[in-house]
Amino acid sequence: MNLHNTKKCYSILRFFCYFICLAYLTCCCYAAPRIIGGFPVTIDRYPSLVQVEFRSLFAQTWSQSCAANILNEKYVLSAAHCFFGLFYSPALRRIRAGTTYRNSGGSVVEVEREFNHPTFGQNGADGDITVVRLAGYGLEFNPVIKPVYVVHPQSVIPDNQPVIHAGWGTTELGTASDVLRDVTVFTVNREICRERYATLEEPLPITENMICAGLLDVGGRDACQGDSGGPLYFGNTLIGVVSFGEGCANATFPGVSTSVGPYVQWIQSVAF
Ligand SMILES: *[C@@H]1O[C@H](CO)[C@@H](O)[C@H](O)[C@H]1NC(C)=O
Numbered sequence: 001m002n003l004h005n006t007k008k009c010y011s012i013l014r015f016f017c018y019f020i021c022l023a024y025l026t027c028c029c030y031a032a033p034r035i036i037g038g039f040p041v042t043i044d045r046y047p048s049l050v051q052v053e054f055r056s057l058f059a060q061t062w063s064q065s066c067a068a069n070i071l072n073e074k075y076v077l078s079a080a081h082c083f084f085g086l087f088y089s090p091a092l093r094r095i096r097a098g099t100t101y102r103n104s105g106g107s108v109v110e111v112e113r114e115f116n117h118p119t120f121g122q123n124g125a126d127g128d129i130t131v132v133r134l135a136g137y138g139l140e141f142n143p144v145i146k147p148v149y150v151v152h153p154q155s156v157i158p159d160n161q162p163v164i165h166a167g168w169g170t171t172e173l174g175t176a177s178d179v180l181r182d183v184t185v186f187t188v189n190r191e192i193c194r195e196r197y198a199t200l201e202e203p204l205p206i207t208e209n210m211i212c213a214g215l216l217d218v219g220g221r222d223a224c225q226g227d228s229g230g231p232l233y234f235g236n237t238l239i240g241v242v243s244f245g246e247g248c249a250n251a252t253f254p255g256v257s258t259s260v261g262p263y264v265q266w267i268q269s270v271a272f
Contacts, residue, residue: 035165036172036249037221038183043100046166046180048148048238051096052082052229053103064102064176067167067230068095069148069238071131074138075271077148078229079241079258080130083114084121090114095134098144100180102168107145110135115270117263124205128243129258130229131270148231151239153264159189163213164233165242165255169226172249176226183221188212188254196253200246209262211240212254219251232257 043049052066066082076095083093090111099106112133119127139145157163166182193212197204206212213232215221223230223242232240240257247253260267 035167035169035177035181035183035222035227036224038165038171038181040177040179041100041166041182043098043106043144043180046182046231047098047144047146049166049180049231050076050145051099051102051168052078053094053096053108055092055094057087057092062094062103064096064168065226066228067169067226067242068132069229069231069241070097070139070146071150071267071271072138072147073141074134076132076134077150077238077241077260077267077271078130078132079243080114080116080120080128081125081243082229083111083130083132084116093132095132095139097139098142102176102178102180107139109139117266123207125244125256125258126205126207126209127258129241129260129263129267131267133271148238149236150264150267151234151237151261153261155239155261157187157211157234157239159187161187161234163187163211163239165213165223165227165230166233167223167227167230167242169228169230170224170248183223185213185215185221185255188214188216192216193254193256197246197256204244204246206256209259210243211257211259213240213257214249214254215251216254217251219249222249222255223257224248 051064053062054065068076068078117127194206245255
């Protein structure tokens with residue numbers, strides 16, 4: 001028996017399992033977040049919000065699959081799970097800015113590279129945040145392409161406050177939205193949110209770096225598939241980046257966003 005070969009075989013298997021698990025997480029868990037229960041709006045209301053288009057490896061077509069928030073001309077802020085996965089390459093992502101319409105209009109800019117937070121992948125969806133550097137000169141600002149107001153790192157958002165998601169993700173009709181939509185939800189106490197997510201068959205950790213929001217025990221309003229990486233606003237201020245949820249707009253399980261506050265220093269060190 002050739003032990004070395006066996007070992008090598010196991011390590012290749014482990015390697016494959018690892019990637020299949022990552023691909024599964026990317027496709028099946030993280031794909032959850034769309035705007036459910038919202039209304040159409042135009043891009044002038046959210047000029048810092050951009051589409052993240054994915055190029056399909058097989059069809060070679062581009063399609064909006066995530067969203068991001070403009071930090072400055074060269075950098076946008078999104079969810080790490082949108083810039084990650086088995087076949088991920090920056091060449092398979094691009095940004096569309098300054099348009100209300102999904103996959104059309106505005107300006108398109110290529111992605112140079114992503115800086116996924118170093119803790120991403122270590123504890124469930126914790127650290128699901130990325131700073132993305134755009135190619136060339138990046139974005140040119142105008143009335144519908146502007147930087148976002150980022151939350152102050154020490155600010156604490158109380159429970160039950162109205163907050164807003166916006167995006168082009170799946171609506172209650174089950175398909176992506178042709179136009180930008182927004183929806184108002186309310187911040188949910190983190191302990192309650194943690195308890196809810198702990199009841200799942202495969203419990204998901206709710207960490208201090210996450211903000212839960214929805215209509216608790218009511219449901220019907222949420223971000224969903226295709227809204228990932230997009231904003232959770234408190235007023236005009238970006239406080240969260242859409243990360244995941246148990247389904248969408250579920251009464252029991254609020255939507256979960258990555259809290260931007262704990263990452264402000266890191267964002268500044270990467271993007272400014
Ligand atoms: C909410 O999520 C739970 C757990 O996945 C599921 O059993 C339940 O059917 C969902 N509720 C609705 C209304 O979709």
